[in-house]
Amino acid sequence: MKNRHVLLIEDNLELQTLICNFLKDYNYTCSAYSQPLEALKEFETNHLKYAIIILDLGLPRMDGFDLFKKIKEIKNTPIIISTARDDIGNKIYGFELGADDYLSKPYEPRELVLRIDATLKRYTNDDVLEMDELLIDVNNKRAFLEEQEIEFTKIESEIFFMFIKNINKVVSREDIVNQTSLKNDTKNRTIDMHVSNIRFKINDDSKEPKYIKSVWGIGYKFIHDH
Structure with a gap:
C-alpha cells in the first residue's frame, strides 16, 4: 500500500x-x-x-x-x-x-x-507501509503502533519482518526455523509462542486475527489488503 x-x-x-x-x-x-x-x-x-x-x-x-x-x-x-x-x-x-x-x-x-x-x-514508498494503526519502516526494520515504536525481541523482529517480506503468502514453520535465529529449536510450541507475542505487540486478536492468520498444518500468513 x-x-x-x-x-x-x-x-x-x-x-x-x-x-x-x-x-x-x-x-x-x-x-x-x-x-x-x-x-x-x-x-x-x-x-x-x-x-x-x-x-x-x-x-x-x-x-x-x-x-x-x-x-x-x-x-x-x-x-x-x-x-x-x-x-x-x-x-x-x-x-x-x-x-x-x-x-x-x-x-x-x-x-x-x-x-x-x-x-x-517518482518515488517508491514501498519502504514504509501503513496498515490501520500500524506503521512499518521496512528498510530500517522498525514498527510503530499508534505512533509508538514496538519493542520486539531479536527473534520476534526476525519473524515479523519475514512475514512482512512475504505479505499475503504462506510462511511455513520450516521456513521460520531455517531463516531465523531459531535454527536448532524446531518445537512448534516455541514458534507459536513467538508469534503469539508478536500478535500481542501489534494488537492482533489471536481469536479473530486481522493480520497474522494461522494456516493449519503449514504455518502462517500475514494478511494485508492493498
Whole structure:
C-alpha cells in the first residue's frame, strides 16, 4: 500500500481547510499546520508517516526556505512549494534546495493533486507501509503502533519482518526455523509462542486475527489488503 499522508504547512487557514478537504476527496490523508515550529516538531516525531509535504514560504516566525532546509535535515521527503512568491529568483532557489515542484498561488486545488500524484510516482514508498494503526519502516526494520515504536525481541523482529517480506503468502514453520535465529529449536510450541507475542505487540486478536492468520498444518500468513 502506497503511503498517501500529506503534511500541509500553510498559515492561511481558509486555504488550509480548502486544500485538506480537496485532498481527502482524492483519498489522501492531510495533517495541516499553520505554525512552522509546530510543523517541524511534528515532522521530527512522525516523519515516517508522511509521503509528501506541501510548504508555503510566507510563514510567521520562520521563512519557508529555512523550514525547508530543516525538514530536509530530518528526512528527504518530497516537498512541493506552494506560495504567492512567483518570481523566478525564488523558483530557482527553491529548485536548487531540492524542491520537487513549485506552485504559484493562486491555483486550482485539482492542479495541486495532479502535481502530488506526479511527484509520488517518482518515488517508491514501498519502504514504509501503513496498515490501520500500524506503521512499518521496512528498510530500517522498525514498527510503530499508534505512533509508538514496538519493542520486539531479536527473534520476534526476525519473524515479523519475514512475514512482512512475504505479505499475503504462506510462511511455513520450516521456513521460520531455517531463516531465523531459531535454527536448532524446531518445537512448534516455541514458534507459536513467538508469534503469539508478536500478535500481542501489534494488537492482533489471536481469536479473530486481522493480520497474522494461522494456516493449519503449514504455518502462517500475514494478511494485508492493498
